[in-house]
Amino acid sequence: MRKNKNLESKRPLTISAQDGLVDQETYFNKRIASENLSNYILVKRGEFAYNKSYSSGFPWGAIKRLDKYENGVVSSLYIVFSLKCDQVDPFFLEQYFDTDRWFDEIRIRAAEGARNHGLLNIPASDFFDINLGIPSIDEQIEIGRFLEDISKTIALHQKKLCYKRLKCKINLTMFALETHFYHVDFNLVSKGSRLNIMQCVD
Known part of the structure; x- marks a missing residue:
């Protein structure tokens, strides 16, 4: 695995089920990673990271792709990989990976009942042996872009909704202050094929 031995990145990342790979300090509003990041795994833009800890909606862990930053680092407990198949x-x-279609492949490879503080016991070699049912490359491109557009639309509407709620709250606060001033008393799977993935290496 590719270590951050030259401190190429000083940005510790964490996986958010909703937001993907995000800056740990921003997400938690504090630093959880150790001060020395040289033993962490370096992740580059476009690569995937698998967090083997379960979370809400992801009982077999979560896999996210880094697209927000040029690079970052994750704990050595993560499995980091990139595609080698065109x-x-x-x-x-x-x-x-945002669906549950790959859960069974992890479930049958994870050691029975082997969870250490919520962390799945699945070696990288077993993880890279998983089979994923995926459509042809042309279908993938069409489906991927379609779902990406939907995700962006949902995110945009969520931002608008948050803005409307904030504006409403501000208005209520302003009116409350104004009232108080004047009246003091008173949230496809089709044909299967084998996915060829590889772990990031030096």
Whole structure:
């Protein structure tokens, strides 16, 4: 695995089920990673990271693609990989991993009942042996772009909704202050093929 031995990145990342790979300090509003990041795994833009800890909606862990930053680092407990097969579209795969279609492949490879503080016991070699049912590359591209557009639309509407709620809250606060001033008393799977993935290496 590719270590951050030259401190190429000083940005510790964490996986958010909703936001993907994000800056840990910004997400938690504090630093959780150790001061020395040289033993962390370096992740570059476009690569995937698998967090083997379960979370809400992801009982077999979460896999996210780094697209917000040029690079970052994750704990050595993560499995980091990139695609080496040109018959797999990264945008499609990113959306695929947001579904539960790959859970069974992890479940049958994870040691029975082997969870250490919520962390799945699945070696990298077993993880890279998983089979994913995916459509042809042309279908992947079409589906991936379609789902990506939907995600962007949802995110845009969520931002608008948050803005409307904030504006409403501000208005209510202003009116409350104004009232108080004047009246003091008173939130596809089709044909299967084998996914060829590789772990990031030096």
